[in-house]
Amino acid sequence: MQRITAGIDAGGSLIKMVYQENKRMHFRKFPINELDSALSWLKMSVPSLHVSLTGGKASLIQKKYFQDSLIHPEFVATCEGARFLLSAENKVMEENYLIVNIGTGTSWHIVNGDKVERILGSGMGGGTFTGLGSLLTQVQDYQQLTDLAKIGNKGNVDMLVKDIYESAETPINGELTAANFAMGKKLKHTDADRLASLSNMIAETIVLLTSQTAAIHQVKNVVIIGSAIVGNPSLKHGLEFYMNMVGLPTVFLEKGEYCGAIGAYLTVT
Structure with a gap:
């Protein structure tokens, strides 16, 4: 059976999913108040799923839906995803740069080579x-x-x-x-x-x-x-x-x- 992997980010407003199937990455998002129906859809649509979770509601999802899943620290996951997309979208950055993540609120991260650090947060977002x-x-x-x-x-x-x-x-x-x-x-x-x-x-x-x-x-x-x-x-x-x-x-x-x-x-x- 094909091994299918997925990453789920469950934040304050949205639940975002990335999963791989047939060597393609698929992207889906749902309002957080549709969390139960969204995860039920994912489990039915993509069987034999290996999942890693991040975001504020990761523990809740792990306990209820994916007991064998991993939980990845939110800020680390965010910056690793940004680095991946910079490469995928052929956008070259200098070694040091800021990542500004504007979600429900806003977080600032500094990237210095392989080191990433969250340095600021605001409720404005x-x-x-x-x-x-x-x-x-x-x-x-x-x-x-x-x-x-x-x-x-x-x-x-x-x-x-x-x-x-x-x-x-x-x-x-x-x-x-x-x-x-x-x-x-x-x-x-x-x-x-x-x-x-x-x-x-x-x-x-x-x-x-x-x-x-x-x-x-x-x-x-x-x-x-x-x-x-x-x-x-x-x-x-x-x-x-x-x-x-x-x-x-x-x-x-x-x-x-x-x-x-x-x-x-x-x-x-």
Whole structure:
């Protein structure tokens, strides 16, 4: 019987699976509240499975579904998956670089040759976008939230530098944020505008932390991964814009949301 291997990353919002069948890697993801049905589907679809687990709910899955599975440390799995994808996608990095993993929250890791270390974490991430976005708009669906953020105008909600200087010449780009959600005299704004402002605030905060971390550790290149930027063009555009502004070359991995699952998968191949 063919030996089929799989890596499963069960985090705060999503369960991500990578499995090998007929010499091909397959990628699947499900909302975490569908964990039971997702794992039942996997066991039925892919028999004779050898599994490695990672993420916050790895122990729960091991106990209930895969008693013989391995549990791989989450941060190690994430970075190993990122390295694998960099090679697979022919993206060459200098020896030292940062990995920024934007999932429910955000983690920063420094890669120095073969050594990987988690150096920073923040509660600002995809969970902030969906949770606070729902509070601001009463919209619950993630796709609707991202679609609205894409068409919104943050300038209808944020106080911009040009709002402070009004007709005077601004010392920096007038479109930059002076204060998130400050509004000032701006009384008219839509759900889309509020979501655009939220997305911008998350992007600004992550880039600010990234640039400070890169300066402290003398790193010049960044790899951004994680589920929060998938299908969220407003957030990704904000990250690209601000990373370019601070002068940090940045790589976005095409399958970056699966780094943890890939790292787990690599331990059983």
